[in-house]
Amino acid sequence: MNRPIPFGFPNGRSLRLLLPSVVLALAFPAWASLGDNVTSVQTDKARMKGTLRSVATQRYVTHEIQVPTGQVVREFVSPDGNVFGVAWEGPFQPDLQQVLGSYFEPMKQAVAAQQRRGHGPISIESSGFVFQQGGHARDFHGRAYVPAMVPQGVDVTEIQ
């Protein structure tokens, strides 16, 4: 079931991405994990029961899912269809296993290998991926990306 929703973003989010773009809007959307190819997104359809907005820029497309419990999850898709980055924010963490896909286990292992000596934000830059999460009770934010998949010319600070 695809139905259009009004143009624009709630809470003023991602207006920067909106300007040079084409907007596609879907309800109960498809979803893909980090590293997936968007041709496979139908398999995870409706898992997050959220609202999707897709915004195309010159170098990539951003799929933004607003989850009913308040989180926002963004996936960054390269022109060749690969999800090269994901980012999330909100009062709760999203289902990170779902968001990180096949990278979830390697990232968990990387977190476990950290000599953290306590609690606080995590920042991991391995040869294969970057994982960062920060925040506190009722306000979390994070991102993960695969540097080798980031399209040429994209500033990784845009993955947020």
Place this chain on the structure above:
Amino acid sequence: MRLLGILAAVCCLVSLVACGGGSSSTTSTITVVGASCNPTSIAAGQTSQCTASVSGTGSFSSAVTWTASGNGTITPAGGLFTASTVPFTSQATITATSTQDSTKTGSTTITVATAGTVNSVSASCNPTTIQGGQLTACTATVNGSGNFSPNVTWTASAGTVNPITGVYTNTTPGTYTITATSQQDPTKTAPVSVTVVNGVSNSLPIVVDGGPAGLNVSYANGAFATITVCVPGTSTCQTIDHVLVDTGSVGVRILAKAAGGELDPALVPLPQLTSGSNVIAQCNQFVDGFTWGSVSLATIQMAGETASTPLNATVAGLPIQLIGDPTIPTVPSSCTGMKNESNFQALGANGILGVGTFQQDCGSGCTSGTPPNVYYSCASGSCAPTLLGLAQQVTNPVSAFTVTNGSLGDNNGVLVQLPSVPSGGTTTVSGSLIFGIGTQTNNALGSATVFDTNSSANFTTVFNGQTNSCSYIDSGSNAYFFQSAGFPGLVACTGSISSFYCPTSLLTLSAQNQSATNTNGATGTVSFNVGNANTLFSNNGNANNAFMELAGPNAPVPNCGSSFDWGLSFFYGRNVFTAIEQQPVTGTSFVGPFWAY
């Protein structure tokens, strides 16, 4: 006398220039000026006509100038006095001054009465019971008719009361009478009884010492407290050491013995929170992982304070999380995170003492709509997300402190006090977790700057030109965590300590904090140092646990710039207050949530 007039005339003949006008004015003198007014007693707004009698010699002038001191005005030439409104009956002094000789004056008085009558005075003090050294604010209402004075003067049978404001304090236990007396009519008084009791001990020792015995890797920058966990309504208790003091989370979480912690259900059988026949469990998210356990009910004792049943709760006891409770089902698949911290080595502590700015850990996000993956209802070996009312949620123990009826409780926030740490770190640091803000002599805001937070418990930190509007102060984060914003040399470490910075030399940095709201618009500059984490950790044969210079990177946040997380590094050498939402600070205009330092 006639002779003087002749001499004056002769003088004029000699020197015409000096004589001016009238031929005889320079020969007159003023001897006496008298003044009288009628009537001599008037009320506010009424008038009294004053007249002068001037005696003198020669062709003296009988003109006078009228002045009045207080309680009214008088026309300078006509002598018509108009009484102003006065708080109580008083006198005005009226003076007539000779215009010819200003050294000659005459005075009289007019009684100015108030236009109203005081009938009674009523008074009250809030609170009526204080701990020794606390303040209570007394207020009075004067009842009367007409234009009566509303002012009272405060006195006390013992202790100290401000005669104007009515703020009372006393250090000696007992019952005392504070009295408001009408200034207009001192026969009208109102006594108030105030009881002074011995103060509740509100200071809990904390220590930064590497964490509980048995950790594979010692904890860095963790402030730990020892607390007592009891079965509600009983004296069946167990003391738990090394509970992490965390101003970035909310609620008490205790690691069960079965998960490597200390709390032993055989010694302290805490009841579980239930819904019908289902047990309520929780997947609590931290920034670096999650804890899974039952919601259990306990009484928590810290220093002289007792945290128990929250307001509006229907079952006795403070809802806490019993992490790793072996009696509930295993972690459901929807409870995900980077690390399951429901075990001793991953938690690095025997529990978490969450004393942040919220009253509950989840709040309205868990009371309606789609239930998030936070609270779970468990039955038949499996658990599913559920909504949970505020009074059932894991609750900030400070906001649930038992408060003696009518007295000022220590339930509006906490003060963390830690001394400064030498450059390069040290092994152990001792400090205090003090309960209450502005409630006792040891927790006054004093000269601390108050920074309001927004609804997400954030304020703004500007660093190196980057505005980070999702910033916060968090004793549970073990360093400063912030984006370098391109600052030269501020580079992340590599390998297993990549969550910290490793500059090649000590960096001296500066950032500006800003209140999240325009309510008070507070700003303040913080100077801080960042050292090389690799070096810091290896100093002193790897034995140091407290570091003022430990910092690490952070992620970008949409519409926020980033977060500047002022972790425990920030707390050394400071008094840092964390005020709970909706809780006022008596004697100030400040209401939580806020931070102050």
